[in-house]
Amino acid sequence: MATLQRSSVFKEPSRQTVRSRRGWGYRALSYAVLTILGLTMLIPFLWMISTSFKPLSEILIPRFMPIEPTLDNYRYVLTETELPRWYLNSIIVALISTISVAFFDSLAGYVFAKYRFPGKRIIFVVFLSSLMVPTEMLIIPWFIMSANPVVGGTWIDTYWGIAFPGVITAAGIFLMRQFMQGVPDELLDAARIDGVNEFGLFWRVAVPLSLPAIGALCIFNFLGNWNAFIWPLIITSQREMMTLPVGLQFFSTESGSDWHLIMTGASLSVVPLLIVVIIFQRYIIEGIALTGLKG
Amino acid sequence: MFNLTLARKKVIWAYIFLAIPIVFFAYFRIYPTIFAFQMSLYDWNPLAEEQEFVGTGNYEELFEDLGKERSATRKAFENTALYIIIGMPAQLLLALAIALMLNEIRFLSSFYRVLFFLPFVTSTIAIAWVFRILYERQGFINTMLEAFSLPTQPFLLSPNQALFSITAMVVWQGLGFAVIIFLAGLKQIPRIYYEAAEIDGATRWQSFWRITFPLLNPSIVYLVVLQSISFLRMFAPVYAMTVQGSGGPLNSTTTVVLRVVREAFDSNNYGYAATLTVVLFVIILVITVLQLRLTSRQID
Helix, strand or coil: CCCCCCCCCCCCCCCHHHHHHCCHHHHHHHHHHHHHHHHHHHHHHHHHHHHHCCCHHHCCCCCCCCCCCCCHHHHHHHHHCCHHHHHHHHHHHHHHHHHHHHHHHHHHHHHHHHCCCCCHHHHHHHHHHHHHCCHHHHHHHHHHHHHCCCCCCCCCCCHHHHHHHHCCCHHHHHHHHHHHCCCCHHHHHHHHHCCCCHHHHHHHHHHHHCHHHHHHHHHHHHHHHHHCCHHHHHHCCCHHHCCHHHHHHHHHHHHCCCHHHHHHHHHHHHHHHHHHHHHCHHHHHHHHHHHCCCC | CHHHHHHHHHHHHHHHHHHHHHHHHHHHHHHHHHHHHHHCCEECCCCCCCCEECCCHHHHHHHHHHHCCCCHHHHHHHHHHHHHHHHHHHHHHHHHHHHHHHHHCCCCHHHHHHHHHHHHHCCHHHHHHHHHHHCCCCCHHHHHHHHCCCCCCCHHHCCCCHHHHHHHHHHHHHHHHHHHHHHHHHHCCCHHHHHHHHHCCCCHHHHHHHHHHHHCHHHHHHHHHHHHHHHHCCCHHHHHHCHHHCCCCCCCCCCHHHHHHHHHHHCCCHHHHHHHHHHHHHHHHHHHHHHHHHHHHHHC
């Protein structure tokens, strides 16, 4: 079965022979340069976090550690602003689309991998070619469609309105098709003879065998939705319906030079996700290396 | 007999399973694409009762704007080209250097890999605001410059420096993705090649140009295309790092997508905005087709 776990891209090959003879100078230089560049990667995060613990009086003092660290910024941002609400909105929207993508992308991928039916090729090609149309081209039509939808009232300022462009993805269908092709036909036929219905074959045979791929798809999709900006910016106008990135943009614009508050908002939106990413890093990095997906 | 009915049953099930995705793609992808093309042929204004058909009028206006020295549209296209020309090579060169170094070391290598990867998964808006504050007159970077007795810089406040400052942030953020793709490409090059080259007395430099570089070509082509397209679609960093999301100072950082959003949602100029997106689509299509041509030639 083609699964993410088995084909580990980053399994270290034995390169002892080459490495040992070639000078340690290269390695020392690599460590030095990587450390400097690595620090450049970390400094903005560290500066953000340290500023979030500084009182207003200290934000212009060029000093890394706060002199009198305070939690007041966090207290203020969490109680006096809509940030907790934006958090909730982001979680809801990301969950809606991730659950939907996990189900429909897997199902469509399964059909394209395991069924033969007239029009299969053309449907698949049409789905995939939609990847070539940039989101930016669709936002104006989507906005008009959302303002005057075929069902329901307006979709503006609703969770469905924010989420609908991402509830089924062509990239995900393609990814799942690749993985589902690894599900053995004999297994499906055996289950079919045992009287399992067609949906049961998908749900109880194909899905359990593709869980690593579905997991990777879910992580990418969640990250992508969590950080999405242009569409949530356009489809929301009320503050209480904004997602975290959109809310943070407005909050920051209003806070002007209150750097400590902006950095507190940024820390709150970045740090929890960073922790999750660090826990799953190996999995995420391998997923990207394997699929070339850009999250 | 049994097989025939089963095959037919499976066809029906396939369509049942695909029903919702087909409706979704038809209504939310294909129809809006056609709608955008159609809108570009109208003087589309959401406030108007009826939309006036103008044929190629929007396209003519667009090309006129491209000819005008100071028009925002021309500036947007010039800047977008600059972002690609500066940002894409900078990102790829840095990422390749980092990947080669990461490939060299073993101890702590996964730690460094995560370090370069973290910015890629964080929200662009949060990162953009962090950089905006780092770039401030009395921000971290200017403080560092002062500490080394170097002149402080205006960065985002200067029409000459703002574009570069934003590019630096985008390069910083996207680096990790390119590093991962390069690392995956490097791991696929068989070690034996290097060992053979070493036995033949090749220097490291020669090994790089004769083995690594040619065999890394698929990764390079892939990243050139992907990163060019993402710079082409640049919006969020500029929106967050310029005052009021204006693409300023003096339109010096504005991009095509920023113009699309401004024309459509600030000026209600949907027709013109749709025309800009059609042009964007055509450019992306050309890049993608070129990539397919390039990569398929390699296979032959």
